[in-house]
Amino acid sequence: MKQHNRNLMNPFQLFWYNIAEKMKHIPSGLVSLLIRLGKFFIRVVRGAARAFARGTEIFANGDVFTKLSFIIMGLALIIRKQIVKGLLFFATQVLFILFFVQFGWNYLKDLGTLGVNAETEFIDPVTGIIMYNPADNSMLILLYSVFTLVVMLAFIVIWVQNVKACWKADRAHKEGIPLNPFKQEMHSLLDERYHTTLLIAPTIMAFAFVVIPLLFMILIAFTNYDMNHQPPGNLFTWVGLQNFKDIFGESATKSKTFFYLFRWDVIWAISATFLNYILGLVLALMINKKGIKGKKVWRTMFVITIAVPQFVSLLLMSRLFGDSGPVNLILQNLGFAPVPFLTNGTTARIMVIIINLWVGIPYTMLITSVILMNIPAELYESARIDGAGTLRTFFKITMPYMLFVTTPYLITQFVGNFNNFNVIYLLTQGDPKSVWLYQAGETDLLVTWLYKLTVTYQDYNLASVIGILVFIVSASMSLIVYNYSASAKREEEFQ
Template structure:
């Protein structure tokens, strides 16, 4: 049944006896696909258990040949609460991972190779396999979809770069200023800048969205001052700058805390040696502080970059991906791939296209992470860095 995803379509039939039309339920492609994946997983589990039993039987036979006494069934069960207690504890979490993570993941990957969209909604309409058609539409076959993907993908990478390094650089500068010798009330200054973390991020973003709206408080105030209203969130270029600036506001405190901890753990003898050698402040920073910071925080930077590529909250809560564009298919000028995926799923029911985009996001994130980390000093000089 898996190759066809159903054949019987829901149809209307005249009931001569009751003198009414009745609907005969057809196949449900979604349930067929879901239960097929579940069945394959159960078969795979049985095969694994079967292979484990064969291996155990073989080992038991070897033990018998050597004259060893085998454990009874009761002893094997007792071992699950003693020497093999970890198996008993891990069984339920593993079952949960399989049912609530692996199964939905495989299901959604398979959706990318179907035509499950707003025109093919089960149980009323069946959907079928279309191979790589969705990927071809995204990349070149469909002009609107490919133009939307290229534009949003370029902005996603641009956003991730500036959102990551603006927070990193400004957070580092702030940490250097607070940790500088001679600065008084360091704990006070750290507390002041960390207060923004105490406010839930979604509250901050929704408040900023209201303040910066065309009829928001900021533009009302500008009107009182005789200044023309500024379209912070409804002009493409200005909207992109606005989301970057607001992201700095909510992101700098985290970077400041991380870099402050690293600065306080840089060996003092490195600075003493540099001072004895006559190195100035700038030379000390670029030769000692910055290399140490980059080495330690490279995994953090990679994580932040990938996280910003998928930063749903800042974009959706602040600008909702807008302003909308007629050149884009169900997307806006500040949409990231992840917010575009959300709109395709929730607003337009294009589940096939959204699943294909999800696969692309995963591949790009995984490839970038592996390449950058393996080429970084954190991976190549892990054992030699002092």
């Protein structure tokens, strides 16, 4: 039935129909996402409870060495001749204790207040000049507390492994089964437990460079870390949900600016993504049309523009279209009035979308033209036998195939455009600024606004709230669409 409907539609309807089809999944996707998140938490809690029960059971049934291994890691293993493994556990414990005493605790103990000691000054008796006792550094307390907590979590995981291994050794000893030699255990890391080997480095890096900073930044949203509460001279502290309240209404200008920029950001992301996609596809179709000579040369012409770094090409663009730039100079020489390309709110918005076409079309062209060449010839053959014209073939075969293959690409493009820092920052820096907006300009996206708030105005807390909101929008969008997209389904087809 659905198939039948589609055949009746004209190309445009079909295109929007396909998009609407995808959109339909969003509400249900959101619900299922929430449900899955809920289930995930339940699983975590249940798992923890089970693990605790199991732990007490082991403690009750284990022999004295196993019991001691709860406190001295690896002891039971060393006794049972698994010396290397036991020593590794023990070394981990020693390192952790050293870390905690030397570093972690100093910060963790102040997490609740984020520091209380303000700076004091005194006159140095010897030199007669003012000296300072430094204040607590709230930012470092927060950051290193998060760091310590993550390290603690990792330590708990290792500790659980330790208890398990000791219990295993205990039982093996009682039942008289020989244990796997260390070498063999290592070997399993290359086979049954290969995933552990491969994921260990990426996981550590993800924690160090993404998870910890992320937790830190999320926590900043609940503090008053701004211009007036800057370390090292000042303390900042927890303020609960105040910053969220500001954005959602309590502070009229901030909330107005947020929603104004959010709306523009969505308009921008949609137009940038789809215009680039459609026009890039048209360009690819033209280049790939039968009988057009010099395909490679045409393609290379456009590819060159990709290779010039954006910070160069976009800065040049903003000079080209400046109020007294070459384009306006030529216009004036031809007798036209100069156009405020990037200095009037509306024209600037149109211009950034147009200039972004210059940036984006070559990418789409490159990608779609290779896909075009790869569409199975049989498909076209059968369409021709059916007597379908060029246009119908395009909308019946080319377009659906293209959309199928490039859905993931489109999603990443959309999210990428929603957060397209480079193009906006390099072209306009968000300008022209607006008297109606809080520290923002007409072409600012949420990310560029966020960047300015941190770098220029030190409104870290506000920026953090915006970051969280941007994150929620883009993460849920991509998660939903990705899980519904072809590539997630394809995973099972192949395996």
